[in-house]
Amino acid sequence: MTSHEQITGARLVDIATLKKVIAASAIGNFVEWFDFAVYGFLAVTIASLFFPAGNAALALLQTFAVFAVSFALRPLGGIFFGTLGDKIGRKRVLAITVLMMAGATAMIGLLPTYAAIGIYAPVLLALARCAQGFSAGGEYAGACAYVIEHAPVEQKPRYGSFIPVSTFIAFALAAALVYGLNFFVSEADMSQWGWRIPFLVAAPLGLIGLYMRLHLDESPAFKALKSQPVAEHSPLKDTFKNHWQSITCLMAFISATALSFYMFTTYLSTYMQVVGGASRSTALLAVFSALIFAACLCPFVGRYSDYVGRRKTIMTACVCLIGSVYPAFAMAASGQLVYLILGASLLAIGAVICGVVTAVLLSEQFPTQVRYTASAFTYNMAYTVFGGTAPLVATWLIAETGNQMAPAYYLIVIALLALIGGLALPETSKKPLN
Numbered sequence: 001m002t003s004h005e006q007i008t009g010a011r012l013v014d015i016a017t018l019k020k021v022i023a024a025s026a027i028g029n030f031v032e033w034f035d036f037a038v039y040g041f042l043a044v045t046i047a048s049l050f051f052p053a054g055n056a057a058l059a060l061l062q063t064f065a066v067f068a069v070s071f072a073l074r075p076l077g078g079i080f081f082g083t084l085g086d087k088i089g090r091k092r093v094l095a096i097t098v099l100m101m102a103g104a105t106a107m108i109g110l111l112p113t114y115a116a117i118g119i120y121a122p123v124l125l126a127l128a129r130c131a132q133g134f135s136a137g138g139e140y141a142g143a144c145a146y147v148i149e150h151a152p153v154e155q156k157p158r159y160g161s162f163i164p165v166s167t168f169i170a171f172a173l174a175a176a177l178v179y180g181l182n183f184f185v186s187e188a189d190m191s192q193w194g195w196r197i198p199f200l201v202a203a204p205l206g207l208i209g210l211y212m213r214l215h216l217d218e219s220p221a222f223k224a225l226k227s228q229p230v231a232e233h234s235p236l237k238d239t240f241k242n243h244w245q246s247i248t249c250l251m252a253f254i255s256a257t258a259l260s261f262y263m264f265t266t267y268l269s270t271y272m273q274v275v276g277g278a279s280r281s282t283a284l285l286a287v288f289s290a291l292i293f294a295a296c297l298c299p300f301v302g303r304y305s306d307y308v309g310r311r312k313t314i315m316t317a318c319v320c321l322i323g324s325v326y327p328a329f330a331m332a333a334s335g336q337l338v339y340l341i342l343g344a345s346l347l348a349i350g351a352v353i354c355g356v357v358t359a360v361l362l363s364e365q366f367p368t369q370v371r372y373t374a375s376a377f378t379y380n381m382a383y384t385v386f387g388g389t390a391p392l393v394a395t396w397l398i399a400e401t402g403n404q405m406a407p408a409y410y411l412i413v414i415a416l417l418a419l420i421g422g423l424a425l426p427e428t429s430k431k432p433l434n
C-alpha cells in the first residue's frame with residue numbers, strides 16, 4: 001500500500017484520486033454558488049436596471065422575488081437529476097449540471113435591461129434564473145454524494161467539508177470581484193456594462209469543470225451497486241415510500257442550514273447597506289473577510305464532526321446560531337467596518353457548522369440506490385422554502401414590523417425547529433454508507 005492509499009473498511013481508498021474528485025466536484029459547486037453570490041451582491045444594481053424606476057424598495061423586493069422564484073425549480077431539478085444520477089451514475093449527471101449552470105449564468109450577463117426592452121427584461125431575468133435553479137437542483141447533493149462515496153469511512157466530514165469550502169470561496173471571490181469593479185469602474189459604467197462581467201466569468205469556469213468531471217471515474221459505491229444483480233427499482237418511488245421519515249427530519253435541520261447560509265452570504269450585505277447605512281464597498285469588504293474566515297473554518301468543523309459525531313455537531317450548530325444571531329445583526333447594523341466584520345464572522349460560525357454536517361448527512365442518511373434522488377430532493381426543498389426566500393422574507397419582516405432585528409428572531413425560530421429535526425436523525429458517524 002503506497003502513501004497515497006489507505007484501507008477503509010473493506011475498500012482501498014486512493015487519496016490522489018480522492019483529491020481529483022474533490023477538485024472536480026468543487027469547481028462545479030463553485031460555479032453554482034458564484035452566480036447566486038453575484039446576484040445577491042449586485043441586488044441593488046439589478047433592481048435599478050431590470051425594474052421600473054420610482055420605488056427603490058419595491059424594485060429591491062421584486063429583485064429578491066426573482067431570486068426566490070428560481071428556487072422553485074430546484075426541487076424539480078433535484079428530482080430529475082437525482083433520479084437520473086441514481087440510474088446512470090453521478091459522473092455523467094454532474095457533467096450535465098455544470099454545463100447548464102454555466103450557460104444560464106452567462107446568459108444573465110448578456111440580457112438587455114428594462115430601459116431597452118421594458119417588461120421583457122425582468123421576464124428574461126426570471127427565466128434565466130429558473131434555468132440556473134433547475135440545473136443547480138442536481139448539483140450540490142450530487143457533488144456531495146460523489147465525494148462522500150469516495151471518502152474513507154472514518155473521515156467523511158473531513159473530505160466532505162471541501163464542498164462547503166468551495167461554496168464560501170465562490171461567495172468570497174464574487175464579493176472581491178464586485179468590490180474591485182466598484183473601485184475601478186465608475187457608477188455610470190457599472191450600470192452600463194460593469195455588472196455583466198461577473199456573470200460572464202462563469203462560462204470559462206463551467207468549461208473547466210466539464211473537462212475535469214468527464215475525466216474521472218464513477219464513484220466506488222455506485223459501481224458496486226451496479227455490479228450486483230439487484231431487482232429493478234424506481235429511485236423516486238423508493239425514496240418517498242421508504243425514506244419519508246429521514247427526509248422530513250433532515251429537511252427540518254437543513255432549513256437552518258439554508259436560512260443561515262443565505263442570511264450570512266446574500267442578505268447581510270444588503271442589510272448592512274439598507275439598515276446600517278454602510279456603503280456597498282464597505283459591506284462587501286466586511287462580508288468578504290467573513291467568507292474567507294468561513295472557508296478556513298470548514299476543514300476544522302469537518303474534523304470536529306469526525307471526532308464527536310453527527311448529533312453533537314447538529315447540536316453545536318443550532319446552539320451557535322441561536323446564541324450568535326442577535327449580536328451578529330446588531331453589529332451588522334452599526335455601519336462601522338470592524339463591527340460589520342465581527343458580526344458577519346459571528347453569524348458565519350453557525351452557518352459553517354450547519355453546512356459541513358449537512359454535506360455529510362445528505363449521503364449518510366440514504367442508501368446508494370436512492371442517495372442522489374433523496375438527498376437532492378431533501379436539500380433543494382429546504383433551500384427553496386427557507387434559503388431562496390431568505391432575503392425576501394427578511395426585507396418583508398422589517399417593512400411589516402418596523403423592527404430591524406426581525407430577521408434575527410426569524411433565524412432563531414428556524415434554528416429551534418432544526419434542532420428538533422436534527423436530533424431525531426440516527427447517529428451515522430463511523431458507519432459505512434451501506
